[in-house]
Amino acid sequence: MFNKILVANRGEIAVRIIRLCRDLGIKSAAIYSDADKTSLHTLLADESYNIGAAPSGDSYLNLKKIIKLAKDINADAIHPGYGFFAENPTFIEAVEDAGIVFIGPSSESVKLMGSKTAARRLMSEHGVPIVPGTTEAVNSVKEGIKISKEIGFPVLLKAVAGGGGKGMRIVNNENEFEPAFEGAKRVALKAFANDDVYIEKFIEKPKHIEVQILGDKYGNYVHLFERECSIQRRHQKIIEEAPSSFVDELTREKITKAAIAAARVCNYFNAGTVEFLMDSEKNFYFLEMNTRLQVEHPVTELITGVDLVKEQLSIAVGNKLSLKQNELKINGHALECRIYAEDSLNDFLPSTGKIYHYKAPSGPGVRLDSGFDNGSVISMFYDPLIAKLCTWGNDRKMSVARMKRALSEYQIAGVITNIVFLKSIIEHPVFEKGSFDINFVENEFLTDKENLIKPDESGEETAAVLMSALLKSSSGNNIKKNHLGETNKWQEQMYE
Numbered sequence: 001m002f003n004k005i006l007v008a009n010r011g012e013i014a015v016r017i018i019r020l021c022r023d024l025g026i027k028s029a030a031i032y033s034d035a036d037k038t039s040l041h042t043l044l045a046d047e048s049y050n051i052g053a054a055p056s057g058d059s060y061l062n063l064k065k066i067i068k069l070a071k072d073i074n075a076d077a078i079h080p081g082y083g084f085f086a087e088n089p090t091f092i093e094a095v096e097d098a099g100i101v102f103i104g105p106s107s108e109s110v111k112l113m114g115s116k117t118a119a120r121r122l123m124s125e126h127g128v129p130i131v132p133g134t135t136e137a138v139n140s141v142k143e144g145i146k147i148s149k150e151i152g153f154p155v156l157l158k159a160v161a162g163g164g165g166k167g168m169r170i171v172n173n174e175n176e177f178e179p180a181f182e183g184a185k186r187v188a189l190k191a192f193a194n195d196d197v198y199i200e201k202f203i204e205k206p207k208h209i210e211v212q213i214l215g216d217k218y219g220n221y222v223h224l225f226e227r228e229c230s231i232q233r234r235h236q237k238i239i240e241e242a243p244s245s246f247v248d249e250l251t252r253e254k255i256t257k258a259a260i261a262a263a264r265v266c267n268y269f270n271a272g273t274v275e276f277l278m279d280s281e282k283n284f285y286f287l288e289m290n291t292r293l294q295v296e297h298p299v300t301e302l303i304t305g306v307d308l309v310k311e312q313l314s315i316a317v318g319n320k321l322s323l324k325q326n327e328l329k330i331n332g333h334a335l336e337c338r339i340y341a342e343d344s345l346n347d348f349l350p351s352t353g354k355i356y357h358y359k360a361p362s363g364p365g366v367r368l369d370s371g372f373d374n375g376s377v378i379s380m381f382y383d384p385l386i387a388k389l390c391t392w393g394n395d396r397k398m399s400v401a402r403m404k405r406a407l408s409e410y411q412i413a414g415v416i417t418n419i420v421f422l423k424s425i426i427e428h429p430v431f432e433k434g435s436f437d438i439n440f441v442e443n444e445f446l447t448d449k450e451n452l453i454k455p456d457e458s459g460e461e462t463a464a465v466l467m468s469a470l471l472k473s474s475s476g477n478n479i480k481k482n483h484l485g486e487t488n489k490w491q492e493q494m495y496e
Contacts, residue, residue: 103270
């Protein structure tokens with residue numbers, strides 16, 4: 001196994017990797033920016049090194065500095081986490097050229113799956129179903145309208161190099177095509193330095209289902225079942241669960257077989273996720289492959305008992321898969337809620353500032369992967385994800401009940417969070433039935449958010465006691481508004 005791993009990331013995923021390293025007796029080295037001097041990952045690692053100024057381009061995305069540091073401290077491997085350099089083939093090649101092991105897939109696999117059109121073309125050629133549409137970029141409005149008519153409106157315009165819904169446009173008819181096409185290209189160019197877009201048939205009321213796979217360097221593969229990721233805001237996942245209550249055994253067999261076929265096509269190894277759209281008739285279509293560990297990997301770990309990061313290290317060091325498909329079983333049900341520092345009623349705008357009070361939930365069936373604690377600072381420079389709150393139960397009903405409890409126990413003050421919003425979703429009857437699709441948040445909440453996102457009054461007295469010492473010595477300017485645009489009662493009391 002490795003002697004020292006440089007963790008080229010921050011936040012909760014860096015903490016997750018550092019803790020595993022300690023479990024395995026591997027030295028961990030963290031990098032941190034000027035904004036992250038007191039962050040949890042910086043404090044927990046065996047060694048921590050300032051990599052640069054707060055902007056990610058000067059720190060977490062400074063390839064030369066990271067490679068030089070890894071060599072200087074004799075790290076024999078680099079784990080990229082997710083985001084930043086996790087799916088950057090140039091970074092992977094630089095790591096390998098430096099004689100260091102990259103804990104992830106090959107640069108060739110990442111390149112193949114990095115272009116949405118190339119990936120669609122490859123999947124189609126090898127029998128993996130794709131959404132009807134183009135496998136090449138569309139060159140003009142005229143060409144796009146012609147193709148859209150052949151496919152049938154509505155259609156979806158998507159960025160070839162895209163992700164996270166950036167540049168995505170729904171086009172309902174011919175008159176909407178030109179402005180949507182031009183808008184999609186503008187956003188794609190700004191976000192990905194590539195303005196190529198392609199066309200897919202718009203599937204109404206789809207579910208977002210993904211399959212976790214593992215592959216070694218010897219052509220062995222297993223899947224670890226599916227995850228349901230249909231609860232999204234602005235095309236970004238906020239609640240995930242495993243397994244999907246919508247997927248039956250026959251569909252599970254088909255979709256997991258397709259996922260492994262997709263991995264074989266690009267000679268993939270390490271951890272990866274194959275994402276699909278599924279319609280109401282349970283037809284599924286390849287969407288993309290994420291060539292990295294996913295944010296939502298804990299729910300898969302909870303239902304399978306497999307430590308995916310540990311498996312990543314084992315594969316990277318050159319071991320064959322220790323897992324056999326017939327040994328993997330679904331045990332119970334798991335949920336994950338992404339805890340963000342953001343204002344759910346103000347277009348999900350990020351909230352920045354210092355966390356003055358942080359009380360994490362606990363108890364039976366609760367797992368929390370967090371990168372923050374009391375005194376941590378949420379910076380404007382990075383993604384506002386605070387933590388991933390997960391619950392497990394023998395069945396979906398129990399995991400949902402535990403999530404309600406855990407969200408009610410969670411206390412964070414100093415920044416606005418989406419905890420109340422998440423609790424409102426979990427308590428919604430459509431969610432409890434599992435009968436939602438990717439349009440659920442937009443249709444059920446954002447059209448009537450004041451009535452549907454309810455303030456959470458739980459824990460006010462406890463929070464007031466715990467906050468007293470901190471808040472009495474702080475300026476009243478530190479009061480942050482809650483999801484309803486109002487200050488919390490227990491915060492106000494401390495300033496009176």
